[in-house]
Amino acid sequence: MSARTDSRLERLLGRVLLFGVTTSSVFLGVGLALSFVSGWSHLAGVLLTSGLIVLMATPVARVVVSAAQYLVARDWVFVALTTTVLVELLASLVAALYGRRL
Amino acid sequence: MPVVTRALVLIIFGAGAVAGSLGALLGVGGGVFLVPVLNLALNFPITAAAAISLTTVIATSSSVSARRAGQQLINLRLGMVLEVATAAGSLLGGVTAQMLAPATVQKMFGVVSAIVAILMIGRLDRRNVIRDPSADLGLLSGRYYEDESGGTVTYHVKRLPVALVASFVAGNVSSLLGIGGGVIKVPVLNAWCGVPLRAAAATSAFMIGVTATAGAVIYYGHGQLVPALAAAAVIGVQLGTWGGIRLGARASARWLKLLMAIVLFVAAALMFVRAGP
Numbered sequence A: 001m002s003a004r005t006d007s008r009l010e011r012l013l014g015r016v017l018l019f020g021v022t023t024s025s026v027f028l029g030v031g032l033a034l035s036f037v038s039g040w041s042h043l044a045g046v047l048l049t050s051g052l053i054v055l056m057a058t059p060v061a062r063v064v065v066s067a068a069q070y071l072v073a074r075d076w077v078f079v080a081l082t083t084t085v086l087v088e089l090l091a092s093l094v095a096a097l098y099g100r101r102l
Numbered sequence B: 001m002p003v004v005t006r007a008l009v010l011i012i013f014g015a016g017a018v019a020g021s022l023g024a025l026l027g028v029g030g031g032v033f034l035v036p037v038l039n040l041a042l043n044f045p046i047t048a049a050a051a052i053s054l055t056t057v058i059a060t061s062s063s064v065s066a067r068r069a070g071q072q073l074i075n076l077r078l079g080m081v082l083e084v085a086t087a088a089g090s091l092l093g094g095v096t097a098q099m100l101a102p103a104t105v106q107k108m109f110g111v112v113s114a115i116v117a118i119l120m121i122g123r124l125d126r127r128n129v130i131r132d133p134s135a136d137l138g139l140l141s142g143r144y145y146e147d148e149s150g151g152t153v154t155y156h157v158k159r160l161p162v163a164l165v166a167s168f169v170a171g172n173v174s175s176l177l178g179i180g181g182g183v184i185k186v187p188v189l190n191a192w193c194g195v196p197l198r199a200a201a202a203t204s205a206f207m208i209g210v211t212a213t214a215g216a217v218i219y220y221g222h223g224q225l226v227p228a229l230a231a232a233a234v235i236g237v238q239l240g241t242w243g244g245i246r247l248g249a250r251a252s253a254r255w256l257k258l259l260m261a262i263v264l265f266v267a268a269a270l271m272f273v274r275a276g277p
Helices: A003-038 A042-072 A076-101 B006-026 B031-041 B046-068 B076-096 B102-122 B160-177 B182-191 B197-221 B227-248 B253-275
Strands: B142-146 B151-155
Touching: A003 A042, A003 B006, A003 B046, A003 B076, A003 B227, A042 A076, A042 B046, A042 B197, A042 B227, A076 B076, A076 B197, B006 B031, B006 B046, B006 B227, B031 B046, B031 B253, B046 B160, B046 B197, B046 B227, B076 B160, B076 B197, B102 B253, B142 B197, B151 B197, B160 B182, B160 B197, B182 B197, B182 B253
Parallel strands: none
Antiparallel strands: B142 B151
8 A cells, every 4th residue: 555545545544533523522512502401301311322332333433434445455464464453352241241240 | 431521521621632733843742641630630540531631642643644644754664663562552551551550660661761762862963864865775764855955865774673662662661551652663763763852743644544453452342431521631632632733833853852851751751750669
């Protein structure tokens, strides 16, 4: 992969991150405003939880997009590296679900 | 778990705004300020403080990196190599955070950040820059345009194993204490691995989202993340970061290093106070 495609990937990842962080901020902001003005409600709770989930999914989406781009470019070393990171993130999800059951 | 009140939401929002602007100036997530506020001033359990802080770290990393994308300040390849180590460290930290006595870890953190602060002050005037802009670049090298000097900055990454170890430790500390881990990675990348401070900060900030996610997910699963308080902190930090980035573009690297050293000393002292005798 050349320096130019690296730069293109950088901008693509920037858009993924911007979309994720904007969406989650809107959910969190509206949810917070709702619960601040009229106390806790089911809607506010759903918005806050969705906002946090979108927020935590954002870096994961960034790694998925990176892995896909390196796959297209047949850059196997970086396919392996990004896939390893995904496996590690999946492991943390497993650790989280294990904690929930305790 | 802390009880959510309007006053508490406002306090956390304000603390987030201050932490965010300082974090943006230093290339750290801001958690290094937020965790002591939540843990020391508001008496949150360290796990709840870390959980809230980690969500703000994800948001900061994402928005800062989104803004920087295209400037080539982020060394993508170096970031993706080191992410393997930070995510592993973070995963381990998140799991052990559920078992360890926080005082032990906090004392370790205090020592590490004080050492790094001394290191930063010792290398205030050193520049890790190759003057020739046409120099042949290897796979993990970087090149970016610097407004301050009006020139292209080129550098080679040295001692990759050191960077990997530092990243693993940073990931571990990140999960345990709810900080981004930039306080460890940025100085090591800068002092030992030949990465200029601006590029080290940008690359570290880029990786931190993944690091913090691995930790935050574990706290969330254990029911240690209070959504309304995390939301207040995230929105506060976002606004603070927005202000800090504007200041940061004008700040010199020397000034940034000095400020960072002071911040590290303060963080170290606070951790020791919290850990007790």
